[in-house]
Amino acid sequence: MKKHTGTDRSISAKWRPATRAVRAGTMRSEHGETSEALYLTSGYTYDDAQTVADRFAGEAVGMQYSRFQNPTVAMLEERIAMLEGAEACKAQASGMAAMTSALLCMLSSGDHVVAGRAAFGSCRWILNNVLNRFGITHTVVDGRDNAAWEAAVQPNTKVFFFETPANPTLDVVDLEFVCGLAKSKGITTIVDNAFATAALQRPLEFGADVVAYSATKLMDGQGRVLAGAICGSDEWINGTLSPFQRNTGPVLSPFNAWVVMKGLETLDLRAHKQSENALEVGKFVEGRVAKILHPGLPSFEQHNLAMSQMDACGPIFSFVVEGGRDKAFAVLDALELVDISNNIGDAKSLACHPASTTHNNMGPEGRAEMGVEEGMIRINVGLEDPLDVIEDLDQALTRAGL
Numbered sequence: 001m002k003k004h005t006g007t008d009r010s011i012s013a014k015w016r017p018a019t020r021a022v023r024a025g026t027m028r029s030e031h032g033e034t035s036e037a038l039y040l041t042s043g044y045t046y047d048d049a050q051t052v053a054d055r056f057a058g059e060a061v062g063m064q065y066s067r068f069q070n071p072t073v074a075m076l077e078e079r080i081a082m083l084e085g086a087e088a089c090k091a092q093a094s095g096m097a098a099m100t101s102a103l104l105c106m107l108s109s110g111d112h113v114v115a116g117r118a119a120f121g122s123c124r125w126i127l128n129n130v131l132n133r134f135g136i137t138h139t140v141v142d143g144r145d146n147a148a149w150e151a152a153v154q155p156n157t158k159v160f161f162f163e164t165p166a167n168p169t170l171d172v173v174d175l176e177f178v179c180g181l182a183k184s185k186g187i188t189t190i191v192d193n194a195f196a197t198a199a200l201q202r203p204l205e206f207g208a209d210v211v212a213y214s215a216t217k218l219m220d221g222q223g224r225v226l227a228g229a230i231c232g233s234d235e236w237i238n239g240t241l242s243p244f245q246r247n248t249g250p251v252l253s254p255f256n257a258w259v260v261m262k263g264l265e266t267l268d269l270r271a272h273k274q275s276e277n278a279l280e281v282g283k284f285v286e287g288r289v290a291k292i293l294h295p296g297l298p299s300f301e302q303h304n305l306a307m308s309q310m311d312a313c314g315p316i317f318s319f320v321v322e323g324g325r326d327k328a329f330a331v332l333d334a335l336e337l338v339d340i341s342n343n344i345g346d347a348k349s350l351a352c353h354p355a356s357t358t359h360n361n362m363g364p365e366g367r368a369e370m371g372v373e374e375g376m377i378r379i380n381v382g383l384e385d386p387l388d389v390i391e392d393l394d395q396a397l398t399r400a401g402l
């Protein structure tokens with residue numbers, strides 16, 4: 001009997017999400033290896049000249065060059081597509097390569113973008129410093145405000161671009177409303193799903209057109225490689241993104257793809273366990289600081305909306321200590337277990353000061369507009385025993401005089 005194969009959608013589409021995360025996309029070679037093979041090859045060979053001619057003409061499928069396709073990368077792409085519920089996926093060199101490609105592949109001079117105010121610093125930088133130079137304008141809105149999205153639409157608006165929950169204020173965008181609004185106006189929605197991943201939130205189910213990723217974060221989940229991915233319809237991925245990508249080259253290395261694929265095998269477990277831990281740690285922090293932004297806590301303004309779109313709250317939250325940057329630095333410096341690091345999604349608990357790191361490049365006004373306060377600390381809760389993380393935060397806050 002033929003064994004189930006991860007590339008046959010008539011089979012893999014019936015699998016539940018946790019099964020897809022372990023098996024979707026797997027292509028076994030003639031050796032029947034258990035773990036996916038790592039194809040470290042830039043080129044391919046052909047039995048005859050016509051075979052390669054047919055592939056370049058688009059008349060036959062098969063590998064041509066690893067800037068176009070690679071078997072290891074193709075396995076990862078199929079697995080991420082199956083997790084997101086997307087028709088297709090293209091892996092990218094990093095999360096920022098994904099954001100840049102998703103935007104540049106479809107925007108032209110004269111187009112307009114509406115973007116959520118809370119965003120990864122580099123995402124805003126692209127809008128201000130790259131798209132602007134090519135005559136692509138944008139309006140930034142408070143992503144939490146449905147009316148603001150509606151009011152910002154212009155006749156030339158081509159794209160809605162946002163994260164949810166967003167970095168580092170955890171702003172939640174109402175996916176159903178905003179994606180529905182975009183659809184009714186022929187606007188393409190690009191959602192950065194790095195904070196939740198498909199294990200916790202699938203924006204396509206709410207009507208998003210494109211999901212772009214940093215797979216560096218929770219997908220790898222162990223702080224090893226940079227990677228990105230873009231999911232969407234067959235038509236958009238193969239018709240709009242792929243020609244841009246194969247000619248400009250922001251592709252993922254097979255090695256990094258292989259590492260992320262191994263990460264996906266445990267994504268479901270990690271995402272749920274880290275969410276549980278983050279909730280436990282968040283409940284403690286809530287009792288100790290002036291302000292906490294945590295989608296899993298009932299006190300969070302958008303708690304109900306967040307929980308209606310997400311399966312769990314995710315590993316990341318932010319809190320604000322009184323006393324500004326000095327106090328925030330004092331807390332970070334007093335941590336003994338939790339590392340100071342601007343990465344997120346890792347199995348290790350990490351904390352950082354967004355105003356001086358991830359959001360440093362946007363200046364004080366940009367940060368004020370985004371709600372990034374000087375006393376804000378963002379934490380990624382890992383897979384350690386949450387009681388150890390709580391004890392560490394407790395002693396650090398105490399030593400900082402809080």
Ligand SMILES: *Cc1c(COP(=O)(O)O)cnc(C)c1O
Nearest residue numbers: 094095096120167194214216227
């Ligand atoms: C990290 C991150 C990015 C950028 O991803 P890289 O893999 O670091 O290039 C983009 N968006 C969000 C929300 C992120 O957290």
